[in-house]
Amino acid sequence: MLGGRRAAFALSFVESALSGTAKTAKLIARSVARLSGRVRAPGDKSISHRALMFGALALGETNVSGLLEGDDVLATAVALRALGAQVEHVGVGLWRIRGFGVGGGREPDNVLDLGNSGTSARLLSGILASHPFTSFMTGDASLRSRPMQRIIDPLSRMGARFHGREGGRMPLAVIGTDEMVPIEYRLPVASAQVKSAILLAGLNTAGETTVIEPEATRDHTERMLRHFGAEVRVDPAEGGGKRITVVGWPELRARDILVPGDPSSAAFAVVAAAIRPGSDVTVENVGVNSLRAGLYETLREMGADIAYENLREVGGEPVADLHVKGGALKGIEVPASRAPTMIDEYPILAVAASCAVGTTRMLGLAELRAKESDRLSSVAAGLAANGIRHEMGADNLVVHGTGAPPDGGGLVKTHLDHRIAMSFLVLGLATREPVAVDDGSPIDTSFPGFAGLMNGLGAKIELA
Ligand code: S3P
Numbered sequence: 001m002l003g004g005r006r007a008a009f010a011l012s013f014v015e016s017a018l019s020g021t022a023k024t025a026k027l028i029a030r031s032v033a034r035l036s037g038r039v040r041a042p043g044d045k046s047i048s049h050r051a052l053m054f055g056a057l058a059l060g061e062t063n064v065s066g067l068l069e070g071d072d073v074l075a076t077a078v079a080l081r082a083l084g085a086q087v088e089h090v091g092v093g094l095w096r097i098r099g100f101g102v103g104g105g106r107e108p109d110n111v112l113d114l115g116n117s118g119t120s121a122r123l124l125s126g127i128l129a130s131h132p133f134t135s136f137m138t139g140d141a142s143l144r145s146r147p148m149q150r151i152i153d154p155l156s157r158m159g160a161r162f163h164g165r166e167g168g169r170m171p172l173a174v175i176g177t178d179e180m181v182p183i184e185y186r187l188p189v190a191s192a193q194v195k196s197a198i199l200l201a202g203l204n205t206a207g208e209t210t211v212i213e214p215e216a217t218r219d220h221t222e223r224m225l226r227h228f229g230a231e232v233r234v235d236p237a238e239g240g241g242k243r244i245t246v247v248g249w250p251e252l253r254a255r256d257i258l259v260p261g262d263p264s265s266a267a268f269a270v271v272a273a274a275i276r277p278g279s280d281v282t283v284e285n286v287g288v289n290s291l292r293a294g295l296y297e298t299l300r301e302m303g304a305d306i307a308y309e310n311l312r313e314v315g316g317e318p319v320a321d322l323h324v325k326g327g328a329l330k331g332i333e334v335p336a337s338r339a340p341t342m343i344d345e346y347p348i349l350a351v352a353a354s355c356a357v358g359t360t361r362m363l364g365l366a367e368l369r370a371k372e373s374d375r376l377s378s379v380a381a382g383l384a385a386n387g388i389r390h391e392m393g394a395d396n397l398v399v400h401g402t403g404a405p406p407d408g409g410g411l412v413k414t415h416l417d418h419r420i421a422m423s424f425l426v427l428g429l430a431t432r433e434p435v436a437v438d439d440g441s442p443i444d445t446s447f448p449g450f451a452g453l454m455n456g457l458g459a460k461i462e463l464a
Helices: 004-017 045-057 071-082 118-129 149-157 192-203 220-227 263-274 294-301 336-341 343-355 366-370 375-385 418-427 441-445 450-456
Strands: 027-030 036-040 061-065 086-091 094-098 134-138 161-165 169-175 184-186 208-213 232-236 242-247 280-287 305-314 317-325 357-363 390-392 396-402 435-437 460-463
Touching: 027 418, 036 450, 045 061, 045 071, 045 086, 045 094, 045 118, 045 192, 045 220, 071 086, 071 118, 071 441, 118 134, 118 149, 118 169, 118 192, 149 161, 149 192, 192 208, 192 220, 192 242, 220 232, 263 280, 263 294, 263 305, 263 317, 263 343, 263 418, 263 450, 280 305, 294 305, 294 336, 294 343, 336 343, 343 357, 343 366, 343 375, 343 396, 343 418, 366 375, 375 390, 375 396, 375 418, 418 435, 418 441, 418 450, 450 460
Parallel strands: 036 280, 184 208
Antiparallel strands: 027 435, 027 460, 061 094, 086 094, 134 169, 161 169, 208 242, 232 242, 280 317, 305 317, 357 396, 390 396
């Protein structure tokens, strides 16, 4: 995990040079017999962003512990400072925020550079749109290519205006208003980011703002809204799904937050252990909210030996230590209905599938094309580069495993996508030839210290 110095350095680094200047780093992973040991998962990225944002929207002092000090979350911290919040780093994972209150942000005096972070961009849009000033957002090449129309549509209906590039892409000007009108909005895509942007805008909107989600997505925003004292109702929606309503103009009260470990980051160590027979690894402090834990359910269906130990509650979220023993896996069909609960985990699931006996069919993956890269294509290209038989459809991926170690030997293009980099490095722990990734630097967006943590379990990941 990060030292305080790295975090302080990273914050100033992110402030001064978020886009484009970071050096690329080619990494290589070599096969190992087995992994063993205990590690602690880094803080949850989704919850860390929200902890900073809610701290900024509350009055008083919010203390956060276990915050993920990855570049994405630091980008949120820098943006909130530009809006007038005091965001202070006080120790490893410990941050103190003095908020400006709902609707109390000030006009940022420069462009907000959100680096690689889609969560920062989408969630902050909801805050910016509901303030009576104009702000500008940009990011790295990956973020500038990602769809923002999905937040522009509902926030425009509420009264904000936007100017972006073709397809609503960033750089994006947000012309906000403090006279937002409440809406009832049915999500056209299963997206917690879009849901959260609307709910955050709804905070500085008179009356009740409602989001209808046909498919349940991660509910950290709803949980944290309640934690900070907002009134949120969740009811069944007509025809299925949920109606989530937030009552505008609450006085959010500063609250302390304990951030649990990130199941999406823990996934790499868990799969690495699951695909190396004889491995025995425990990843401590992993959030197992059922709206995030689809990968673990899937791995168990594939025959993985994963136990939830010491199940408890941390900061209002269910948390467990995941104890994994390596062994044989078998191919299965992963239904489309599971996608929202494991949307970030398909690249690492594809790695597990490559090492399984038989065929794994992953369905309902259209949203993977809108991530840090077109993840469906990035995964397929990485599998091809390493001699793994697969077929990619418009919204599905089929991977054929034989149970024997895959060939490996490929150089995988990461396309500024941290999860592609980490997934294929995990693949290299189980292939006949080493696997290289052209650029491991995006790993710091969500999992600083990834290679060190994995190598501590016995992996061999190094600069190429
Ligand atoms: C996130 C939601 C997901 C996920 C992302 C984090 C969040 O994105 O992929 O990494 O924190 O709300 P979508 O809402 O676009 O599915």
